[in-house]
Amino acid sequence: MAKQMSIIPFTGKLGPLIGYKRNGNYFLRSMPESVQQTAATRRASRRFGIASRKGAFIRHAFYGHLDIHCDGAHINRLNRLLIAAGDHHEAITGFRFNQHTGVDRFFPVAPRLLSNGVLNIPAQTIDGYKGITALEVKVIATRIDFISHQVAGSETVTLMIAPDTTFQETNVSLEVPGEGSLVVVFQVRAMYKDGPSNSRQYMAADIIAVAAPRVPKYAHKRTYPKRTILLPGLTYPHKYTSVIQLE
Known part of the structure; x- marks a missing residue:
């Protein structure tokens, strides 16, 4: 790296050079010709x-x-x-x-x-x-x-x-x-x-x-099948129902 000695220092890219500031001083470094990136x-x-x-x-x-x-x-x-x-x-x-x-x-x-x-x-x-x-x-x-x-x-x-x-x-x-x-x-x-x-x-x-953000707590209400009253002489589907026989 090289220290900038100009009256007006700079940071960032300028042609093939990069200006940067460290601990109050300005420096230069050259840009690499190519960068080979791996997955890591x-x-x-x-x-x-x-x-x-x-x-x-x-x-x-x-x-x-x-x-x-x-x-x-x-x-x-x-x-x-x-x-x-x-x-x-x-x-x-x-x-x-x-x-x-x-x-x-x-x-x-x-x-x-x-x-x-x-x-x-x-x-x-x-x-x-x-x-x-x-x-x-x-x-x-x-x-x-x-x-x-x-x-x-x-x-x-x-x-x-x-x-x-x-x-x-x-x-x-x-x-x-x-x-x-x-x-x-x-x-x-x-x-x-x-x-x-x-x-x-x-x-x-x-x-x-x-x-961390508070995770809202939800009350899980237990649901039950519908109850169906079985009347004499009628037929009812029995799926998902509980049946009460009238006396």
Whole structure:
């Protein structure tokens, strides 16, 4: 690969060259003359394409609600998770939009999503940090239909918590109607007197729960054959009937 030194770098195809960006720098590579794909490489390419589109869908479903800076590698990290997960979307639980800091730094006892759609934040001791006056907690719940690629709705709940204190157990009700999986992101920002910290060490946003769509339960009503009264002097078909003889 070659590093681009021009005043205006580019990404994408330009003749036989491909420009791309990595870690803030721009590079060039030449296009291969021909590509021989096997059945395995075609399957891998198809899985990568599906995961990439799904990853972009998930990211854009949350970008408008997030208040933190995502790290430069979060796109590829999420795609790798989705490739391995396939249709088991619960596997993205634990994904960090900022890989440098996780929610566990601020909340050592992890929040958990209950079956009734309530997020339980257990009681625990919150550490203090120099110059930090509060922790802003933002719960983002989004209903995502991975089949139709639709966002049914979102709800956000914000809490302000004092550091260096004992946090009392709190339940947050997440009412997001619609079809699809409920994906919950737990965001934490450290706050100074004059505003939020911009340090990547003091901001976190993790996917803490993915609840699969609820499968509707149907009551199966047992049916019985019709009962027929047999009258004297008449004949009746006996198929699928139970017969009562009149006395």
